[in-house]
Amino acid sequence: MTDKFQSDVDISFLKADTLEAAKRLLGLEIITRVGDEVTSGFITEVEAYLGVNDKAAHTFGGRRNKKNEMMYKPYGHIYVYTMHGHNCMNFLTTEGEPEGILIRAVEPNMGIDVMKERRGRDINLTDGPGKLTKSLGIKRSEHNGMELNNGVLIVRHGRTPANILSTPRIGIDNKEEAVDYPYRFIVEGNPHVSRFKGKAAANNGWK
DNA sequence: ATTCAGATGGCCT
């Protein structure tokens, strides 16, 4: 268990309830290995997408197509889609419902130099859904539909949030009543989240 | 500090 690329997390909590699972993801460390380069970050921001009843979800009303096909896999799988030329990653939840959790931001931990190289800049490496996938080397061609902890991407116990804040989701202004659902969860006071303003909390909001 | 237009690429209509 001292292997940095071996999971120590029982991901069965993803099976039960998407909103609860979203909060429990905060603080977990996502680790990727591409070739011999290992990069990782602690999850600081997530958004839940509640499937067929959620107008903001790709699977609203049971929509099913080439892009969202992997959303219909069971919990513990990864859904990666591209938009505007960027990759975004979700962890799937439940069995039988096309629900998932968008990973919107992480706090960089391992392999920061590699992330800087992949991103072509030294700051703002992982504070957005398209940024973190680029920093961690996550590609649709290699990660879409894969299972967590199978060798390309694992989660490990990381840190514990001191406080969790919920807000409306970002970037879904055209989704009618769903724009107001408080399905975005962040580690309060952590600066590595989208649109961060103000001052970082003590210890970046971790216990 | 905040706002905004343009880039961007895959997939749907």
Added chain:
DNA sequence: GGCCATCTGAATG
């Protein structure tokens, strides 16, 4: 052709 669960740099105040 048009739509996005986005990002960036430039232009503002």
